[in-house]
Amino acid sequence: MDTYLIEKDFKNLLKEQASYREAIMLAHWDMSTKIPKNGIEQRSEVVGFLSEKLHQIETSEKMKYFIDVLKDSTENEVMKKTIEECEETYERNRKIPNQEFKEYVMLQTKSESIWQEARENADFSLFQPYLEQLVDYNKKFANYWGYEDNIYDALLHNFEPGVTTKTLDHVFPELRKSLTSLMDKINGSTHKPDASVLTGHFPKKDQEAFSVEVLKRMGYNFTSGRLDETVHPFAIALNRNDVRVTTRYDEKDFRMAVFGTIHEGGHALYEQNINSELINTPLATGTSMGIHESQSLFWENFVGRNKAFWESHYELFKSHAPAHFQNVPLDDFYRAVNEVKPSFIRIEADELTYPLHIMIRYELEKALINGEIKVKDLPGLWNEKMNNYLGITPPSDKEGVLQDIHWSGGDFGYFPSYALGYMYSAQLHNTLTQEINLDEIITKGDFNQLRNWLTKNVHQYGKMKKPLEIIEDVTKEKLNPEHLVNYLMKKYSSIYQL
Numbered sequence: 001m002d003t004y005l006i007e008k009d010f011k012n013l014l015k016e017q018a019s020y021r022e023a024i025m026l027a028h029w030d031m032s033t034k035i036p037k038n039g040i041e042q043r044s045e046v047v048g049f050l051s052e053k054l055h056q057i058e059t060s061e062k063m064k065y066f067i068d069v070l071k072d073s074t075e076n077e078v079m080k081k082t083i084e085e086c087e088e089t090y091e092r093n094r095k096i097p098n099q100e101f102k103e104y105v106m107l108q109t110k111s112e113s114i115w116q117e118a119r120e121n122a123d124f125s126l127f128q129p130y131l132e133q134l135v136d137y138n139k140k141f142a143n144y145w146g147y148e149d150n151i152y153d154a155l156l157h158n159f160e161p162g163v164t165t166k167t168l169d170h171v172f173p174e175l176r177k178s179l180t181s182l183m184d185k186i187n188g189s190t191h192k193p194d195a196s197v198l199t200g201h202f203p204k205k206d207q208e209a210f211s212v213e214v215l216k217r218m219g220y221n222f223t224s225g226r227l228d229e230t231v232h233p234f235a236i237a238l239n240r241n242d243v244r245v246t247t248r249y250d251e252k253d254f255r256m257a258v259f260g261t262i263h264e265g266g267h268a269l270y271e272q273n274i275n276s277e278l279i280n281t282p283l284a285t286g287t288s289m290g291i292h293e294s295q296s297l298f299w300e301n302f303v304g305r306n307k308a309f310w311e312s313h314y315e316l317f318k319s320h321a322p323a324h325f326q327n328v329p330l331d332d333f334y335r336a337v338n339e340v341k342p343s344f345i346r347i348e349a350d351e352l353t354y355p356l357h358i359m360i361r362y363e364l365e366k367a368l369i370n371g372e373i374k375v376k377d378l379p380g381l382w383n384e385k386m387n388n389y390l391g392i393t394p395p396s397d398k399e400g401v402l403q404d405i406h407w408s409g410g411d412f413g414y415f416p417s418y419a420l421g422y423m424y425s426a427q428l429h430n431t432l433t434q435e436i437n438l439d440e441i442i443t444k445g446d447f448n449q450l451r452n453w454l455t456k457n458v459h460q461y462g463k464m465k466k467p468l469e470i471i472e473d474v475t476k477e478k479l480n481p482e483h484l485v486n487y488l489m490k491k492y493s494s495i496y497q498l
């Protein structure tokens with residue numbers, strides 16, 4: 001058979017894979033937004049069944065055949081990268097014995113519901129035996145996959161290929177030192193914002209109306225997407241023509257919904273603007289969790305928490321907001337939404353303390369996977385680190401070690417992506433502002449130029465480029481935490497008059 005025909009068969013197999021993936025994601029979206037409570041159990045089984053089918057294709061002999069035949073014969077760049085991606089998935093998945101994979105998937109589902117219960121009751125002991133097993137599986141898998149320096153690198157690779165503990169252990173302490181010293185200065189400032197001006201009853205439908213308008217202005221395409229309500233906000237791409245956003249409304253505090261929607265909108269724009277040539281290949285998605293986060297954080301922080309944004313959007317905001325905002329001057333409002341205050345919950349943290357939350361999780365999970373600490377000691381160690389890094393101690397494990405869902409799904413190596421994404425976004429911002437007057441276009445409320453820049457430099461590639469390749473190609477330097485520090489110094493020096 002000639003290469004052309006083989007490629008055609010291979011594309012059919014890719015399409016089959018993409019169809020399973022889409023069905024799984026649609027089921028996930030449904031389970032987080034619309035499903036009646038009694039439907040959850042059977043739907044979980046359906047997801048399990050479909051995941052197994054997908055896993056079978058990824059590790060099939062047929063897949064291996066296509067990889068072997070096409071690897072060196074194809075001329076097409078997209079096909080080459082697709083084969084690379086499929087080969088990596090094949091190799092990694094084949095290293096895990098089938099039986100163990102099945103047991104692990106069942107453990108994941110079970111652990112998530114146990115974690116929920118443990119969190120609601122602030123009872124870590126319920127979750128502990130499950131977490132112990134999840135850690136054991138991850139250690140086992142990491143050994144199957146292999147690593148050079150640190151066993152944790154094998155897990156990190158799943159979320160941020162190319163980044164290692166060596167890099168993180170270099171940039172995180174540097175970042176922590178700068179952030180802590182900035183925080184000390186802020187604590188000593190006598191010019192503090194007053195966040196109490198932001199509270200008051202803000203009906204859900206009004207928050208929604210404002211959020212929808214902002215998403216539209218960002219360039220989020222509602223004909224290829226939709227906005228729904230959920231407990232934990234997320235964005236999900238079924239394919240580039242169906243990218244959905246969810247948000248959460250708190251009628252006492254609009255910040256969750258407004259900044260959350262802008263954040264998820266940033267994720268969604270990435271997926272909506274991936275090159276259409278990549279459709280139905282495993283390359284048609286964001287290249288890593290970190291680069292994804294760089295896009296959401298860019299919009300949330302560099303746009304949504306920017307003074308220029310509120311200069312152009314405050315009138316619109318007030319037209320949806322409770323009456324008392326009419327008496328809140330723009331400057332007070334801007335400073336209030338940028339208040340720095342150590343808090344227990346990661347997803348509610350301000351721009352400055354956020355990376356410290358991530359470092360705590362990184363250090364703990366790295367130590368867990370390396371066998372340096374035990375699961376049962378996590379709550380105590382968590383509180384100790386919170387106290388060291390942020391100067392506060394959670395009142396219970398609900399606001400402490402149990403707050404995030406990631407470990408319950410077996411996701412170890414994921415958290416660093418959040419801080420990496422933040423550093424990436426600051427580095428991209430530094431380059432972008434040399435080419436574009438960002439404040440000027442934000443003041444005009446016209447985001448086309450910004451979105452086009454991000455599409456040209458990041459979005460379009462999907463997984464055609466690796467995370468660090470994107471950063472180095474665009475910014476012409478390696479990962480550099482200084483850009484984030486400089487940005488925060490400049491911003492908070494003005495807000496707190498340091």
Ligand code: ZN
Nearest residue numbers: 263267293296
């Ligand atoms: Zn995000």
